[in-house]
Amino acid sequence: MTAPGAEAVPAFRMDHVSAAYGPYRALFDVTFSVPASGITALIGSNGAGKSTVARVATGLLASSEGSIHLDGTDVTGLATYKIARLGCSHVPEGRGVFADLTVEENLRILFRQRLGRRQVPDALERAYENFPILGSRRRQHGGTLSGGEQRILSLAKVLVAPPRLLVADEISLGLAPIMMDAIYDGLRKINDAGTALLLVEQQVDRVLDIASTAVVLEHGTVAYDGPAASALSAVEAVLASRGERAVAGVPGLGRTVGDDAAAGGTGAPDADTSE
Amino acid sequence: MQHFLGFAIPGVPFGCTYAIVAVGLVLTYQATGVFNFAYGAQAYVSAYLFTRLVQNNHFPVWLAFVLSVVVLGPVIGLAFDRFLFRKIATTNTTAKLVTGISLFVGIPAVLSVIFGSANQYSPPSILFDPGTVYLHVDGTPVNGSAVTAVLATVAILVALGLVLRFSNLGLQMRGAVESRRLTELDGVNAGRVVAVAWAISGFLAGLAGVLLAPTYGELQFNDYAALMVAAFAAAAWAVLRSLSIAALAGVLMGVATTTLQGYLPVNSVWSSAIFTSFPFIVLVAALLFVPGLRRLDRTKDPLSSVDPPTPPSVSSLRAPQMDRVIRILWYVLLGGFVVSMLTWLPTTWENVFNAGLVFSTLFLSITLITGMGGQLSLAQATLAGVAAFTAAQLATHFGFNFLVGGLIGAVVASAVAVILALASVRLRGLGLSLLTIAAALFFDNTVFPQALSGGHGQSISVLPTWVGLGVTNPDGHAFFVLAMVVLLICIAGVQLVRRGTTGRFLGAIRGSETGATGLGINLTWQHVLIFALSGLVAGIGGTMGAIQQGQVSPGLFNYQLSLVFVVVVVTTGAGTVEGALQAGFGFVVLQQLLTYVPARFGGNSLVVVFFAFGALTYAAHPEGIVEFQKRRWTLRFERLIFHTDPATAGRIPGVSGGPTGGAPPVAVVEPAVGDHG
Numbered sequence: 001m002t003a004p005g006a007e008a009v010p011a012f013r014m015d016h017v018s019a020a021y022g023p024y025r026a027l028f029d030v031t032f033s034v035p036a037s038g039i040t041a042l043i044g045s046n047g048a049g050k051s052t053v054a055r056v057a058t059g060l061l062a063s064s065e066g067s068i069h070l071d072g073t074d075v076t077g078l079a080t081y082k083i084a085r086l087g088c089s090h091v092p093e094g095r096g097v098f099a100d101l102t103v104e105e106n107l108r109i110l111f112r113q114r115l116g117r118r119q120v121p122d123a124l125e126r127a128y129e130n131f132p133i134l135g136s137r138r139r140q141h142g143g144t145l146s147g148g149e150q151r152i153l154s155l156a157k158v159l160v161a162p163p164r165l166l167v168a169d170e171i172s173l174g175l176a177p178i179m180m181d182a183i184y185d186g187l188r189k190i191n192d193a194g195t196a197l198l199l200v201e202q203q204v205d206r207v208l209d210i211a212s213t214a215v216v217l218e219h220g221t222v223a224y225d226g227p228a229a230s231a232l233s234a235v236e237a238v239l240a241s242r243g244e245r246a247v248a249g250v251p252g253l254g255r256t257v258g259d260d261a262a263a264g265g266t267g268a269p270d271a272d273t274s275e
Numbered sequence: 276m277q278h279f280l281g282f283a284i285p286g287v288p289f290g291c292t293y294a295i296v297a298v299g300l301v302l303t304y305q306a307t308g309v310f311n312f313a314y315g316a317q318a319y320v321s322a323y324l325f326t327r328l329v330q331n332n333h334f335p336v337w338l339a340f341v342l343s344v345v346v347l348g349p350v351i352g353l354a355f356d357r358f359l360f361r362k363i364a365t366t367n368t369t370a371k372l373v374t375g376i377s378l379f380v381g382i383p384a385v386l387s388v389i390f391g392s393a394n395q396y397s398p399p400s401i402l403f404d405p406g407t408v409y410l411h412v413d414g415t416p417v418n419g420s421a422v423t424a425v426l427a428t429v430a431i432l433v434a435l436g437l438v439l440r441f442s443n444l445g446l447q448m449r450g451a452v453e454s455r456r457l458t459e460l461d462g463v464n465a466g467r468v469v470a471v472a473w474a475i476s477g478f479l480a481g482l483a484g485v486l487l488a489p490t491y492g493e494l495q496f497n498d499y500a501a502l503m504v505a506a507f508a509a510a511a512w513a514v515l516r517s518l519s520i521a522a523l524a525g526v527l528m529g530v531a532t533t534t535l536q537g538y539l540p541v542n543s544v545w546s547s548a549i550f551t552s553f554p555f556i557v558l559v560a561a562l563l564f565v566p567g568l569r570r571l572d573r574t575k576d577p578l579s580s581v582d583p584p585t586p587p588s589v590s591s592l593r594a595p596q597m598d599r600v601i602r603i604l605w606y607v608l609l610g611g612f613v614v615s616m617l618t619w620l621p622t623t624w625e626n627v628f629n630a631g632l633v634f635s636t637l638f639l640s641i642t643l644i645t646g647m648g649g650q651l652s653l654a655q656a657t658l659a660g661v662a663a664f665t666a667a668q669l670a671t672h673f674g675f676n677f678l679v680g681g682l683i684g685a686v687v688a689s690a691v692a693v694i695l696a697l698a699s700v701r702l703r704g705l706g707l708s709l710l711t712i713a714a715a716l717f718f719d720n721t722v723f724p725q726a727l728s729g730g731h732g733q734s735i736s737v738l739p740t741w742v743g744l745g746v747t748n749p750d751g752h753a754f755f756v757l758a759m760v761v762l763l764i765c766i767a768g769v770q771l772v773r774r775g776t777t778g779r780f781l782g783a784i785r786g787s788e789t790g791a792t793g794l795g796i797n798l799t800w801q802h803v804l805i806f807a808l809s810g811l812v813a814g815i816g817g818t819m820g821a822i823q824q825g826q827v828s829p830g831l832f833n834y835q836l837s838l839v840f841v842v843v844v845v846t847t848g849a850g851t852v853e854g855a856l857q858a859g860f861g862f863v864v865l866q867q868l869l870t871y872v873p874a875r876f877g878g879n880s881l882v883v884v885f886f887a888f889g890a891l892t893y894a895a896h897p898e899g900i901v902e903f904q905k906r907r908w909t910l911r912f913e914r915l916i917f918h919t920d921p922a923t924a925g926r927i928p929g930v931s932g933g934p935t936g937g938a939p940p941v942a943v944v945e946p947a948v949g950d951h952g
Contacts, residue, residue: 058460059459060456060459060460079459079464079466080456080459080460081458081459081460081462081463081464081465084459084460084461084462085462089460090460092457092460096457097457098449098450098453098454098457099453100449100452100453101446101449101450101453105446105449105450108446109446109447109450109458109461109463110461110462112443112446113461113462113463114461114462117443157461
């Protein structure tokens, strides 16, 4: 850990965590931490377990082994809402808004919970100020927003009421470049104000720019944990040593040829829990 | 105008109870995602206890009200939440429906086991005396129970509206129904929000129960079941979403019912049937014309991929050797059974097993529609009745052989099923169950007694000469041979369908509708086809049942039986033919065994209680608790006898798995992205 502030209590720490979806195990002995007020990038190929880490972090999925700490507090096995109340926000992958609630109601639920009744109108105003698009759609149902707008709605919540730790899962997925700039600006801003960030991304270039440390997951285990700057070269070195070829564009992080061989070819069912 | 108001005003108190129940249903659905079938049973429990406390224990009315409504109502709601629905919050609609239905069937049975089956008479009113006329509206007398119902409804709806509109709770409830996980990520204690909603809805159920009680002279569970259908209809028009529309629809339905009744000729068929038929018509209209109802089951939790995938059914994991052993055991059992029936079994037990054969045939229709079609039909007894009545009418009027008439009847039942299927083409899960139970009640109250039975609900005796084939004594050997042959033919048919193209198509549809459509499978056609087949088998079972009972009467085929059937089959396993056989025999054998239990322990109600509790395990074991245990023991034997372990043989993924000996992890799964804009 060479990141600044690593000597202080980390904002988030995972120690030897394993997790599973029913019989399907997804994480094996994962250990890493997010430095206080730091930005950690969590990268890896499709199916490496990135989202699972994010879900275990906020208690959506229970870990089967290991411990999880938030600002030095043990949150292992705690209910999701209790972790949220300790100041941990999670913007989930994909649709992360209430489709049946209006934009305003989506914002209101969190503001009311985190800031109290009095602060709600003020917070709503700030959200609409920062993201005028939300203001113009405040009466619209969350489900009718475009993917990018939904992402903005999710982010607006955390930008107005900044948590101590933000876990953002693929927050830039499918967004126009100009949107992405706005989102990354916002992330930087709340980080400056003291929020630690755990950014799960497949878009490595962007996230490694703003992250101080990076964790690379592969097949549910940590393949690299260190400074963000040297993450890419380290990954490439690992892949090269295994004789794998990176798939176009994102070096080492797309779905690599010979994935199965790397997994040992044990013939385990390639289960997919999604619909 | 004088006339109109005279008819309309008495409907208002009825409408008010409809409104309260409808509001309670919508509230539960909005806050918990559960369409609470057991709501009528909750109302009945409170009303029963209230009446009993006042009349038998001479409690003051206010104290009885506090105990049975203010305390018991919410307690029941909280218990449902804590012990049942919380555990199945993330499962599919069918599991929630089955749980609700087993409660609906089980709770009145439990009551009659505890307190005996005697009805309570002239229930008291909570505020004003039902016997006194307090005021006249436009010349129409309004008595105490009506005043109470209207005042209580208005007070409750206003209070509830205020709470939900101006408190944070309403918003959190609506959030929680879409995704508990998302609300929890916002720091909301979703479990508590849901519990509060259950408590409020429990209170409303209790209140509606005691309000409705004095409007009838006698406290009967049937009235509460009818109340439920009316409330279903009101809630359906509100798309299970808007409390105010639900309340308004409830009141309007009450008014419309009495008004229609007033204008219809006094002694006509419709006049007496309107109270039970009108809600059916309104409900069907809602299901057909309210587009929102078709999308009910489709809004899903964006974080649902956190749930583990459904495990493969254990039956597919059985070793081939074990399959062979089991098949041989089945044949041995079958042979032993046939020989025993024809030789040494006493008549009592022969009759019991004959009934078992009939029920097994009938239950095969549930295997078809629920096990294979993945749909929950609550009108199977009705379909059986259609066939039996048709056969009886053909025999009476045209001298048809009862078996030939039964076949024609089965085709008619199949046609009725097809009509239901066509009406429900776009409905799945909840909508379909509502449509079928409404149809069942409609047949119970209108078609069977008025049209098919040949006049005013009388039963038709099945004469031995109708059947022929020497089946003179319906419970003798000849009947046994007939029932056995019919059952075997039906089993063969079901197995053919299951193993053939239709079975595979249906399997594909159960797995993924989208995927099945992608393969070019016509969902509508398969939906109609399985209904038709199921109606046919139910009709055959109904005809056999009529022969076995020696009569055809509306009471043999009422909607409650349909519900009990579903609960029974689901307990023993809806997915397999074995499950239907276990259900058929288990049902009658248990009934017979319970005749040896002293009557004060509830007699037949105990059977229902037994299976209702079994069905409560549906969510944990959708293959049926009996089936589940059986499979477990099969696997255990397999290990013992053949020393094969399905887990290590790779037939159960990852159970004993994980990385072994430092090898790279084997099953790494990350659920893919859900849907995003």
